[in-house]
Amino acid sequence: MSQNLSNLVYFLETELVDEISKIGLVKHYSEGEVIIYPGDKIDKVPIILNGSVKVIRENEKGEEILLYYLESGDTCAMTLQCCMRRGTSEIKAVVGEETQLLFVPSEHMEEWMIKYRSWREFVLGNYHTKLNELIETVDALAFKQLDERLMKYLTDKAKVYGSLELNMTHQQIADDLNSSRVVISRLLKQLEQQELISLYRNRIVLKSI
DNA sequence: TCATTAACACGGG
DNA sequence: CCCGTGTTAATGA
Numbered sequence: 009m010s011q012n013l014s015n016l017v018y019f020l021e022t023e024l025v026d027e028i029s030k031i032g033l034v035k036h037y038s039e040g041e042v043i044i045y046p047g048d049k050i051d052k053v054p055i056i057l058n059g060s061v062k063v064i065r066e067n068e069k070g071e072e073i074l075l076y077y078l079e080s081g082d083t084c085a086m087t088l089q090c091c092m093r094r095g096t097s098e099i100k101a102v103v104g105e106e107t108q109l110l111f112v113p114s115e116h117m118e119e120w121m122i123k124y125r126s127w128r129e130f131v132l133g134n135y136h137t138k139l140n141e142l143i144e145t146v147d148a149l150a151f152k153q154l155d156e157r158l159m160k161y162l163t164d165k166a167k168v169y170g171s172l173e174l175n176m177t178h179q180q181i182a183d184d185l186n187s188s189r190v191v192i193s194r195l196l197k198q199l200e201q202q203e204l205i206s207l208y209r210n211r212i213v214l215k216s217i
Numbered sequence: 218t219c220a221t222t223a224a225c226a227c228g229g230g
Numbered sequence: 231c232c233c234g235t236g237t238t239a240a241t242g243a
Contacts, residue, residue, distance in 0.1 A: 154220090177233095177234060177235090178234075178235070178236095179234080187220080187221090188220070188221050188222075189234090189235085190220085190221070190222080190223095190236090190237085190238095191219090191220065191221080193234095193235060193236060193237085194236085194237090196235095197235095197236075207235085208229090209228090209229055209230070209233095209234060209235075210229095210230085210234070218243100219242105219243090220241105220242085220243085221240105221241085221242080221243095222239105222240085222241080222242095223238105223239090223240085223241100224237100224238085224239090224240105225236105225237085225238090226235105226236090226237090227234105227235085227236085227237105228233105228234095228235090229232105229233095229234085229235100230231105230232095230233100230234100
């Protein structure tokens with residue numbers, strides 16, 4: 009396990025990796041499982057060993073928007089921030105595909121931030137990339153038309169799964185983008201005519217990322 | 218004007 | 231067959 013982690017986050021000090029492997033707890037999740045609900049008390053920091061996790065913001069009506077994905081070697085910036093303040097979660101975390109998470113009790117966070125330069129870099133690096141992804145998402149929501157959002161959604165998915173081939177229905181996409189299937193079907197058809205994608209039943213193939 | 222809802226036919230798996 | 235897909239018409243924001 010510690011081997012697994014040090015491969016993902018190669019610059020962590022060996023001393024730190026030892027410490028993590030001593031107190032860390034590995035948990036396995038399958039697709040669709042909810043790891044964190046809004047309002048949950050956070051006392052552990054997750055690090056993604058493999059798979060992918062969707063970080064989702066929910067309003068009071070239960071409507072959702074996808075903030076960003078977490079992938080191997082990522083930690084959740086939102087959760088970390090919760091841990092440091094000993095707060096509750098503002099977000100929901102759902103497993104995208106089969107995932108292994110490494111949990112580290114949050115009481116070590118402050119100490120590690122001071123003690124380990126590599127941990128600081130790891131955390132700040134993650135903050136940086138996730139904040140940028142969040143800005144991209146905000147841009148897409150605020151400024152882009154649905155067709156551009158759809159294309160971003162498809163390429164994001166392709167990146168997360170590491171494949172140009174996506175197995176999902178138009179309805180699922182419509183749900184994720186808070187739209188209707190009619191619109192998604194029409195836009196996908198347009199993208200196909202622009203030769204950006206190919207459409208099949210339950211399957212969409214991107215020409216490139 | 219453009220999205221959503223409902224309705225319907227087609228056909229792939 | 232079942233349901234995902236492609237379209238259309240009516241309605242609403």
